[in-house]
Amino acid sequence: MAEETTTIAAKDIDEKIAWAKINSDVLRSMENPRMGYWLAIGVSIAMLMVGIYSEVYQYNTGMGPANLNNPHMWDLYISTFVFWIGMSHSGTLLSAILHLFHADWRKPIYRFAEAMTTFSLMTALIFPIIHLGRVWNMHWVIPYYSDRGIWPNFRSPLVWDAFAITAYLTASVLFLYIGMIPDLAICRDNAVGWRRRLYTFMSIGWRGDDRQWRNFRKTYLLMACFLIPLAVSVHSIVAADFAMAIMPGWHVTSFPPYFVAGALYSGCAAIITLFVLLRYFFKFEQYMTLPILEKTCKLTFAIAMVWSYLNLIEFASVWYGHDIPAKEVLIAKFSGPYSPFFLGMLFCGSVLPFTLAFKKIRRSPWLLLPISIFLNVGMWLERYMIVAPTLSLSHHPWTWDVMWPGWVEWGIVFGSFGWFGLLFLIFVKVFPSVSMYEVKEMVYHRRRVIFEDAELRAHEVKTGASGAQPLTSTPEGS
């Protein structure tokens, strides 16, 4: 018995799970989560209220209380915007990239990662609007014909941002939706009342026939192929917002890959956080298993090392590039008033990931929860450290200062986490957060491999030969 338990603990998923149980476990999660879920909903609403209050205050009184002024025209808002865009890369990584590499361990966890992508983008989009100050003039950024000559500057990376993020959000929503259609059909067949009406509408007549599966497979692959370059382009363009400006510390060619690596890093860390929480809220211990958590941690560690390397490259290129203002900013980051944040970023982003090198930690969900949160604190500080020191110490010495965001800015940033949390928690309650059909596929293929191995062994014993061909018949997954 103990041996069996050890074997199961080493597997990504127990292939003995019946398909009916997979359906019932996931459908149950949408009905009866643990108390912690409702607590999380309450906390998210409270945080969102703080954000709404702060925004209403800023709307009525202007940008003054946010402490935004020349040269600090977009401190915390743009940092947090970049942070949320970065978070959105997790879904693309787990869903699209790992799908192309046939990494089937992603299957039980990619759905919530995709949802995270969509909701992070929806959160990120709030910040440019809030940052406008005069939000009622937001439509001026849209290229519509007007005799006042309101046309955006297409040479500006900020306009590229608008195009790239719109495309990314559309593609992410469709990718999430298409991947969910077979599961929505399962929900349709098991739901009653408003849920049945919703799932019937959203499953758009899915019957699971071979024609639909064939088109589904091709579509999912094509969407993944579109989404990967799109995700890379989105964060490269966000990096271009900074790199195209001739501000000290921003005008660096390594910025786009640095931003992409940072995005993947923060996305992976957020996946660990949500993995641990969803596993607890919905009792998904059989699907969100420790070996899968371990693999996610290894991936995070690898990306953390890439990110650390790109940091070093950036420091080295500034140091040896002999760009004096950029060098001043770099020195100020290490030793000036921003140094606690900068060193905190280096600690959280480059030192803390080494804890993931230990197997015991990788398999301890409740230890990983604070670690993953601190990794993301590091990633948020990274974005803040890109923006604030450069604006404080730009080319004009008479504008040098130290900026501390006002309570309104903090309130809105705080509220954005509530907004994201609320959207995400509603999603996982209404839609299946574990992909039922893909977990069934995972179980089916594993059983098949085990059966073929057993057949091969039996055949070898019978014939006394090694390397014999496996027999053709296979077990059923149900």
Added chain:
Amino acid sequence: MARKTPKKRLLGLFGDFDQAINVIVDIRHYEVPGVSVDNITIKSPIEHPEIEEILGERPCHVSKFSLSGALFGLIFGAFFLAAAQANFLIQPQGGKPVITLTSNLVLMYEMMILFGVLATFVGFLVGSGLMHRRSILDDQMISLDQVGIVIEVEDENIDPVRRLFKKHNVLEIRDREIREQ
């Protein structure tokens, strides 16, 4: 005009994918007169790409939609941006070109992907025959753990098909008349 022989659609539910496959293999070996693999639809809770080895490769046109959408996005993007820029000659250009091809390339790339994605989705809806009324000859067990085989068959050949289903341990058989269009 000769009257067409009435046809029925038969659904056999199997607890095992291999049993369902064996039915199709037998049909392929012409064990049932008047039925070919072209009249067969398999319904399953998961994707079985290996079905194509038995049913033969069937057409899938999603990639054509993707390519068309992406090309449209690229060309439309170029014209849209150029039109927008050319329409706004009031803005001082500071000696720079009115239509800036270099920066437009970035936006054209984004629009290529956006329209490629949208067209892929349309291709999926069209190719899968989605958004049609749900077939009555269906069973909720297919979304759980059973595999269904739907065969279109003339009335006179129904019994051999039923026998074939039973030979491979079918759990349930249902039928429905196909109405002439």
